[in-house]
Amino acid sequence: MPHYKLTYFNVMGLGEPIRFLLSYGDLEFEDIRVERENEWPKMKKSTVFGQLPILEIDGESFSQTLPICRYLGKQLNLIGKTxxxxxxxxxxxxxxxxxxxxxxxxxxxxxxxxxxxxxxxxxxxxxxxxxxxxxxxxxxxxxxxxxxxxxxxxxxxxxxxxxxxxxxxxxxxxxxxxxxxxxxxxxxxxxxxxxxxxxxxxxx
Missing domain, CATH: 1.20.1050.10 (Glutathione S-transferase Yfyf (Class Pi); Chain A, domain 2)
Structure with missing residues (x-):
């Protein structure tokens, strides 16, 4: 099973749909919560598009909520038949x-x-x-x-x-x-x- 690591702020926001999907699929994940004021500015340049959330799958980083959710949806058979x-x-x-x-x-x-x-x-x-x-x-x-x-x-x-x-x-x-x-x-x-x-x- 892949190793999942989700990095987002300590809010529900755009991270919560990803957390819900991972939880629905019983996929264990690290839930990393970044402090917005001090921690985030230091790490922003190192992220894919300077935005969170980031989902790491076996160490590879993926960004943007909707594509991540769609990917997980496909893995979990939640995107319909056609x-x-x-x-x-x-x-x-x-x-x-x-x-x-x-x-x-x-x-x-x-x-x-x-x-x-x-x-x-x-x-x-x-x-x-x-x-x-x-x-x-x-x-x-x-x-x-x-x-x-x-x-x-x-x-x-x-x-x-x-x-x-x-x-x-x-x-x-x-x-x-x-x-x-x-x-x-x-x-x-x-x-x-x-x-x-x-x-x-x-x-x-």
């Missing part, structure tokens, strides 16, 4: 990545005026738009985002759920029964359930 299935699933995962980025834009903003403006737009317009689209997808695909079965996009959604809920201060799945059911199903998966129980308790 290339068109994978295309649909990748599209959902990319949309989820965009949603999380939109929330991060206001959450990380240091100017209080800009932060308030961005948060209001995100919470009132952007986030509900995405969540309603996702609800409809789950509703019309047998409780999952594609094909009536679990994919890495479903796991990605549940992995970013808490960050979005905490940052936006909204109940993400309220009045969205398909998303609520999907989240419950993913959280009940043995590997993910075990990860949730032992992971650090963080807000974002």
């Amino acid at each position: 290339d068109l299935d994978a295309l649909k699933i990748d599209g959902v995962a990319n949309a989820l990545h965009d949603l999380r980025k939109n929330v991060a834009m206001f959450y990380r903003e240091t100017d209080p005026v800009i932060k308030k403006q961005r948060k209001e737009e995100s919470v009132n317009v952007t986030v509900p738009f995405y969540l309603d689209k996702l609800e409809e997808l789950a509703k019309t695909n047998g409780g999952y985002f594609h094909g009536g079965k679990l994919s890495y996009a479903d796991i990605f959604f549940v992995a970013i759920h808490d960050s979005i809920a905490n940052a936006c201060e909204i109940p993400v799945t309220e009045n969205r029964p398909s998303l609520k059911s999907l989240r419950e199903k993913v959280l009940a998966l043995p590997g993910i359930k075990s990860w949730i129980e032992k992971r650090p308790k963080l807000q974002f």
